[in-house]
Amino acid sequence: MDAPVVVITGASSGIGEATARLLAAQGARLVLGARRADRLAALAAELGGDVRTLATDVRSRADVAALVDLAVTAFGRLDVVVANAGAAHVGPLDEQPVEAWDEMIDVNLRGVLHAVAAALPVFRAQSAGHLISIVSTSGLRIVPDQVVYAATKNAVRTLCEGLRQEAGPHLRVTAISPGFTATEFVDAVPDPTRRREYREQMDRIAMPPDAIARAVAYAMAQPPTVDVGEIVVRPTAQN
């Protein structure tokens, strides 16, 4: 694909940022969304080249539509959407506030649906397009404390498979399941003891986020008629 136009949600840190860095180095034209616009602006300045940014809350359908519109307005097309923005609240169901469940549903599931709603008409008009969703190994090996998080990720896995079946011959749909990845994700663990435990485990076994960026690049790099459905990437030390 020649200088693909790629929208990345959640590009202000972690896997989204690493993906932006790798794809920029490979010559992609990027449209980066997240809530922390200052981080996006700093990243765009560092990357140079064809990078646009927009303050985006994926819980807002209008925000995600504006992000996709920006890609089409700036670059005339949209080749790939990397639906990466995610929220994780860990802890037992007994202890989690319902608001935490709501946030995970709104960001992890509804946010991806907003991307589908915005991008699908563009993909259909082009007879080409690729949705890449970042799901999680939490949905493959169900463990305590990540129940609602895993449920939202598996809902997206189901969405991807359903979209793949509806997509026809021109659209590609990929779900990438990262295992434990060293990002800012652990900062969101509310309980300080659990946060410390997760951080220690992250320091011990987590893989760098560019491991997932390379999986994104691999899925994109296949010929247009080859659809990489699922990729699972774990640190070797992860159960």
Ligand SMILES: NC(=O)c1ccc[n+]([C@@H]2O[C@H](COP(=O)([O-])OP(=O)(O)OC[C@H]3O[C@@H](n4cnc5c(N)ncnc54)[C@H](OP(=O)(O)O)[C@@H]3O)[C@@H](O)[C@H]2O)c1
């Ligand atoms: N780290 C892991 O071990 C791991 C494992 C499996 C899957 N994942 C998945 O990987 C994806 C990226 O997470 P990460 O590990 O890279 O963590 P991260 O460094 O915390 O990045 C999360 C990104 O999501 C964005 N985000 C959160 N809420 C948002 C919202 N409402 N609207 C727009 N953007 C929002 C954040 O940006 P702003 O705060 O600036 O909005 C940030 O850019 C997530 O989907 C996560 O579920 C991570």
